[in-house]
Amino acid sequence: MSESSRYQPQAIERQWQQRWSDDQLHQTPDAGSHTYMALSMFPYPSGNLHMGHVRNYVITDVIARVARMRGHQVLHPMGWDAFGLPAENAAIERGVDPGAWTDQNIAAMREQLQRLGLSIDWDREITTCHADYYRWTQWLFLQFLDAGLAYQKDATVNWDPVDQTVLANEQVDGEGRSWRSGAVVEKRQLRQWFLKITAYADQLLDDLEGLVGWPERVRTMQANWIGRSRGAEISFPVVDAAGNDSDKQITVFTTRADTLHGVSYVVLAPEHGLVERLTTPDQALAVAAFRDLVSAQSEQERTAEDKPKRGIPIGARVRNPASGELVPVWIADYVLAEYGTGAVMGVPAHDQRDFVFARQYELPVRQVVIPEGSDEHAFEGGAWCGDGILIHSGRFDGLSSASAREAIVAAAEQEGWGRGRTTFRLRDWLISRQRYWGCPIPVVHCDSCGVVPVPAEQLPVELPRGVALEGRGGSPLAQLESWVTVPCPRCGKPARRETDTMDTFICSSWYYLRYSDPHNTSLPFSRESVDRWLPVNQYVGGIEHAILHLLYARFFTKVLRDRGLLGFDEPFQRLLTQGMVQGITYRNPHSGRYIAPADVADPSDPRDPESGERLDTFYEKMSKSKHNGVDPAVVIDRYGADTARMFILFKAPPEKDLEWDDADVEGQYRFLQRLWRLVDGALQRELSLAGLAPGAAALAPADLTPGERELRRAVHGAIAAVSDDLQGEFQFNTAVAELMKLSNAMGEHLEAASPPLAVEALHTLLLLLAPFAPHLAEELWSRLGAPGSVHQQPWPQADPAALVRDTIPLVIQVKGKVRGNLEVPADADKATLERLALGSDIAAKWLEGRAPSRVIVVPGKLVNLVP
RNA sequence: GCGCCCGUAGCCCAAUCGGUAGCAGGCAGGUCACUUAAAAUGACUCCAGUGCGGGUUCGAAUCCCGCCGGGCGCACCA
Known part of the structure; x- marks a missing residue:
C-alpha cells in the first residue's frame, strides 16, 4: 500500500486553486432562490495585502463556504475601491500614471489574494476607477x-x-x-x-432599530452621529431703542422651551447673518474686533469644553415672546453657527454653559424650574439642568417640565412666535x-x-x-x-x-449593488438582480467604517429605493466588525524608537540592540512605522494558506483584536500535520471514501464497542458543535477547537474502530474542515478516494442517537457545594434522581443523618441537598 | 462629563436557562517514551477560583449595586 507521506502545503495549495478555477467551482449560480451574499469590504488597492485584509477575507470566505455546503446559492465577490489619493500622490512623486499604477497594484493584490484559497467569483470583480463602473457612479x-x-x-x-x-x-x-x-x-x-443626507436623517436613525444583526456599538455610534434632538424654535422680536418691536427677529433653537421665562439674554453665533444688521453703532468696533478674534481660533480651540466662554453685547435688545421682558443680545464663541439656528436663548439657571457665561459677565440668573418636591435650588455649584416644576412662568406655573414644553410650543404655534422642531447633528x-x-x-x-x-x-x-x-x-x-x-x-x-x-466614499456607497449585475451596460444593475441577491446577508469589515462608509451606503440604498431602483430599505442585513491584527511591538521607552522584533535578541528580556536599554513590549496594530507587521506572503510561503487561515480563525473570536504569535502559528501547522497523519494512517489500513456509504448510522448501538460509541459520540458531537458555532454568531475559534477535539478523539479510537465507523469519522472530519482549511480538506478527500470535490458536499447532520449516553455523572451538592459524583442512568426522572442522591454515601457523609429541608434536582446535571 | 464594551491559569481563549470553572482547544513550561544524540512525534503533567467589595439565590464567571483597570464612541449640539 501507499507509503506514508508528509503534509506539504506548498505542493498542494496551488494545484487545487488551479483546479477549482478550471472547474469554475466558485462561480455564482444564476438559478435558484435560496440565495446568500457574503461580502467583505473591498480594499483600496495599495499593492500590499496585509494581515487585516487576510483576516477580513478569510472570515467571509468561511461564511461563504459554509453557506454553499448548506445548500445556498452563494454570491461571494471581490472588487477594488480604486480611486483615491495614494495613486495621485504616486503620480506626483514618481511621475507614473495613476491608472496604470492602480492597475498594477490590483494585479499584484489579486495574485496575493488568490493564494489564500478564497472561494471568490472573480468573474464579478469590479474596479471603481474603470469607466465601465464610474459611468454608473455618475x-x-x-x-x-x-x-x-x-x-x-x-x-x-x-x-x-x-x-x-x-x-x-x-x-x-x-x-x-x-x-x-x-x-x-x-x-x-x-x-x-x-x-x-439630512433629508434621510430620521430614517437613518429610526431604521437602526431594525438592524438586529449589527453590533450594538455600531448602531449607537451612528445614532450619536446623527444626533437627533427634539425641541422648538422660538422667535424673539428685536426691539428698537424705544422698546417697540421692529420687523426683525432672532430665532433660537432650544430643547428646553420650559425654561423660556428664565431667559436673561439671547446669544448669536459670531458668524450669524443678523449680527451686522443688529449691532448698534456704539458697539460696532468692539463687535468687529471680537469676530476677528474668534475667527482666528481653530475649531479645536473654540470647542474645547474647558475653555472660558467669551462674548460681547451687540447693543440690540429683543423681547421675550412669552413674558414680554426685554433682554440684551450678545454674540459668544460658544454658540455654533452650524447647529440649530445659530442662536440660543441664555438661561443661566438651567443650563451649565449659560450659567458660566452669566457669572462671568454678571448677567441675571432667574430660576423658573425647581426640582420636584423642593423649594428653591441654590446656585452655588451651577445650574439645575434637570426637569422639575415651573415657577415664575406666568400662565405655565405649576406645570411639569415635560408638559410645559408641550404647552409652550402649543402657545407659540398658536400665537405665531415659535414651533416644534427637530434638529440633527448630521450635516x-x-x-x-x-x-x-x-x-x-x-x-x-x-x-x-x-x-x-x-x-x-x-x-x-x-x-x-x-x-x-x-x-x-x-x-x-x-x-x-x-x-x-x-x-x-x-x-x-x-x-x-x-x-x-x-x-x-460615493464609489463605495453602491459597489455592493453592482456585484449583483456587474456586466450590465444599460443600467448600474437590474432591479431583478439586485432584489434577488441583496440585501447582503453577511457583511464583514473593520469597525473604522462604523460611521463613514456604513452610513453613506445606507443613505444610498434608501435614495435608490425611493427612485424605484431597488426594493429594500437596508443594504446589510448582518454586519460583523472584525478586530485588528496586532503584532508584537518593542519600543525603547527613552528614545521612543520602535525596534523590529528581528532585532530583539531575547524576547524574554528585550533589549535595545544599540544601547542595551530594556524595551517595552506590547501588542499594537501592525504598521510599517512600528516594525511590527507580519507579511502574509511570508507566512503562506512557510506554512501554507491553510495554516494562516486556521491560525487567524482560531486565535481569537472574530470581533476581538488578534495578537499575532508565531508559536501559535506553528501550533496550527502541527495540527494540520496531525490531520494529515491521521488520514495517512487510514490509508495504510486501506480505508476509502470511494463508496461514500458510511452506513454507520445503520449499525445498532448495541453492536458497537465502547470505543466505537465514543468515536461516534465525538463525531456527531463535533457536527453539532461546529454547526452551532457557525450560525447566528460566528465563533470560528471554538469551531476550530471542536475540530481539534474531534481529531484527538479520532487519534484515540479510529484505529480500533471498524471500517464503516472509521470511514464515517473521516468523512465527517473532512466536511467540517473544508470551510476552514479548504486545500488540505480537498487533498485528503481526494487521497481517500472520495468522488468530486469536498466543497460541493452537503453540510453533515448530527445523529441525535449517537449523542445519547446510558449513564451520566450526577453531581451531588450539599448546600450548594459540590461533594461528589454519582453515575446514574441518563434518563432517570427527578424522583429517581432525588432518591439516588439521598441514598448515596455522599449524602450520608455530609448530611450526617439529618433529613434535608430542601432538595433541588436539575435533571441531567445535579442534585442539591439543603440541610 | 455622558454612553457602550471588556477583565477567567505564565499567555491566547472555553464554559445553553444562573447548575461540577478547563477530559473545550491551543501556546509556553515540566517529566517520561522513542532516538547514539537531536529534531520530529507521542504520553503524562504543573498552573487560576473568574479585577476588587457588597447584594440577590439552594447555587453566581454569568443577574444587581459600588469601585479599580483597559478599550471605544460622543462631548460648549443649545
Missing part, C-alpha cells in the same frame, strides 16, 4: 441631482492642507484631524457639492474633492443655463489621461482647458465642465 449622481438631493452651496468646509482638498464632516475625527492624512483641518469658505455630505484621481462630477456650468447635468447617454464623463499632476493644489482638471471647455448640453454655447471629482 449616472447615480444624476439621480440624486434629479431628486433634488445633490446641490451646490457656499459653506464653511473642512480643508485638509496636506491632501489639498476638502473633506466631509464624517472624515474629520474628534480632534479635528483628517481621517486620511491626520492633518488638522482648516476652515474655508468654498462653493461645494453636497448630497442631502449634509460634502462630496466635492479638488483632486484628479476620482470620479468626475457629471455636470456642466453654462453662463446661460446654469448647472446642466450631462445627459445620461453621454456618460461616462471620462477622466482625461495624461494630466500633469504637480500637487500644487486646486483641481488638476481645471488646468486642462481642452477638457474643461465643452458645449452646453442644453443650449450648445461654450460652457465649462465641473472640475471637482467625487469623494471616493
Whole structure:
C-alpha cells in the first residue's frame, strides 16, 4: 500500500486553486432562490495585502463556504475601491500614471489574494476607477441631482492642507484631524457639492432599530452621529431703542422651551447673518474686533469644553415672546453657527454653559424650574439642568417640565412666535474633492443655463489621461482647458465642465449593488438582480467604517429605493466588525524608537540592540512605522494558506483584536500535520471514501464497542458543535477547537474502530474542515478516494442517537457545594434522581443523618441537598 | 462629563436557562517514551477560583449595586 507521506502545503495549495478555477467551482449560480451574499469590504488597492485584509477575507470566505455546503446559492465577490489619493500622490512623486499604477497594484493584490484559497467569483470583480463602473457612479449622481438631493452651496468646509482638498464632516475625527492624512483641518469658505443626507436623517436613525444583526456599538455610534434632538424654535422680536418691536427677529433653537421665562439674554453665533444688521453703532468696533478674534481660533480651540466662554453685547435688545421682558443680545464663541439656528436663548439657571457665561459677565440668573418636591435650588455649584416644576412662568406655573414644553410650543404655534422642531447633528455630505484621481462630477456650468447635468447617454464623463499632476493644489482638471471647455448640453454655447471629482466614499456607497449585475451596460444593475441577491446577508469589515462608509451606503440604498431602483430599505442585513491584527511591538521607552522584533535578541528580556536599554513590549496594530507587521506572503510561503487561515480563525473570536504569535502559528501547522497523519494512517489500513456509504448510522448501538460509541459520540458531537458555532454568531475559534477535539478523539479510537465507523469519522472530519482549511480538506478527500470535490458536499447532520449516553455523572451538592459524583442512568426522572442522591454515601457523609429541608434536582446535571 | 464594551491559569481563549470553572482547544513550561544524540512525534503533567467589595439565590464567571483597570464612541449640539 501507499507509503506514508508528509503534509506539504506548498505542493498542494496551488494545484487545487488551479483546479477549482478550471472547474469554475466558485462561480455564482444564476438559478435558484435560496440565495446568500457574503461580502467583505473591498480594499483600496495599495499593492500590499496585509494581515487585516487576510483576516477580513478569510472570515467571509468561511461564511461563504459554509453557506454553499448548506445548500445556498452563494454570491461571494471581490472588487477594488480604486480611486483615491495614494495613486495621485504616486503620480506626483514618481511621475507614473495613476491608472496604470492602480492597475498594477490590483494585479499584484489579486495574485496575493488568490493564494489564500478564497472561494471568490472573480468573474464579478469590479474596479471603481474603470469607466465601465464610474459611468454608473455618475449616472447615480444624476439621480440624486434629479431628486433634488445633490446641490451646490457656499459653506464653511473642512480643508485638509496636506491632501489639498476638502473633506466631509464624517472624515474629520474628534480632534479635528483628517481621517486620511491626520492633518488638522482648516476652515474655508468654498462653493461645494453636497448630497442631502439630512433629508434621510430620521430614517437613518429610526431604521437602526431594525438592524438586529449589527453590533450594538455600531448602531449607537451612528445614532450619536446623527444626533437627533427634539425641541422648538422660538422667535424673539428685536426691539428698537424705544422698546417697540421692529420687523426683525432672532430665532433660537432650544430643547428646553420650559425654561423660556428664565431667559436673561439671547446669544448669536459670531458668524450669524443678523449680527451686522443688529449691532448698534456704539458697539460696532468692539463687535468687529471680537469676530476677528474668534475667527482666528481653530475649531479645536473654540470647542474645547474647558475653555472660558467669551462674548460681547451687540447693543440690540429683543423681547421675550412669552413674558414680554426685554433682554440684551450678545454674540459668544460658544454658540455654533452650524447647529440649530445659530442662536440660543441664555438661561443661566438651567443650563451649565449659560450659567458660566452669566457669572462671568454678571448677567441675571432667574430660576423658573425647581426640582420636584423642593423649594428653591441654590446656585452655588451651577445650574439645575434637570426637569422639575415651573415657577415664575406666568400662565405655565405649576406645570411639569415635560408638559410645559408641550404647552409652550402649543402657545407659540398658536400665537405665531415659535414651533416644534427637530434638529440633527448630521450635516449634509460634502462630496466635492479638488483632486484628479476620482470620479468626475457629471455636470456642466453654462453662463446661460446654469448647472446642466450631462445627459445620461453621454456618460461616462471620462477622466482625461495624461494630466500633469504637480500637487500644487486646486483641481488638476481645471488646468486642462481642452477638457474643461465643452458645449452646453442644453443650449450648445461654450460652457465649462465641473472640475471637482467625487469623494471616493460615493464609489463605495453602491459597489455592493453592482456585484449583483456587474456586466450590465444599460443600467448600474437590474432591479431583478439586485432584489434577488441583496440585501447582503453577511457583511464583514473593520469597525473604522462604523460611521463613514456604513452610513453613506445606507443613505444610498434608501435614495435608490425611493427612485424605484431597488426594493429594500437596508443594504446589510448582518454586519460583523472584525478586530485588528496586532503584532508584537518593542519600543525603547527613552528614545521612543520602535525596534523590529528581528532585532530583539531575547524576547524574554528585550533589549535595545544599540544601547542595551530594556524595551517595552506590547501588542499594537501592525504598521510599517512600528516594525511590527507580519507579511502574509511570508507566512503562506512557510506554512501554507491553510495554516494562516486556521491560525487567524482560531486565535481569537472574530470581533476581538488578534495578537499575532508565531508559536501559535506553528501550533496550527502541527495540527494540520496531525490531520494529515491521521488520514495517512487510514490509508495504510486501506480505508476509502470511494463508496461514500458510511452506513454507520445503520449499525445498532448495541453492536458497537465502547470505543466505537465514543468515536461516534465525538463525531456527531463535533457536527453539532461546529454547526452551532457557525450560525447566528460566528465563533470560528471554538469551531476550530471542536475540530481539534474531534481529531484527538479520532487519534484515540479510529484505529480500533471498524471500517464503516472509521470511514464515517473521516468523512465527517473532512466536511467540517473544508470551510476552514479548504486545500488540505480537498487533498485528503481526494487521497481517500472520495468522488468530486469536498466543497460541493452537503453540510453533515448530527445523529441525535449517537449523542445519547446510558449513564451520566450526577453531581451531588450539599448546600450548594459540590461533594461528589454519582453515575446514574441518563434518563432517570427527578424522583429517581432525588432518591439516588439521598441514598448515596455522599449524602450520608455530609448530611450526617439529618433529613434535608430542601432538595433541588436539575435533571441531567445535579442534585442539591439543603440541610 | 455622558454612553457602550471588556477583565477567567505564565499567555491566547472555553464554559445553553444562573447548575461540577478547563477530559473545550491551543501556546509556553515540566517529566517520561522513542532516538547514539537531536529534531520530529507521542504520553503524562504543573498552573487560576473568574479585577476588587457588597447584594440577590439552594447555587453566581454569568443577574444587581459600588469601585479599580483597559478599550471605544460622543462631548460648549443649545
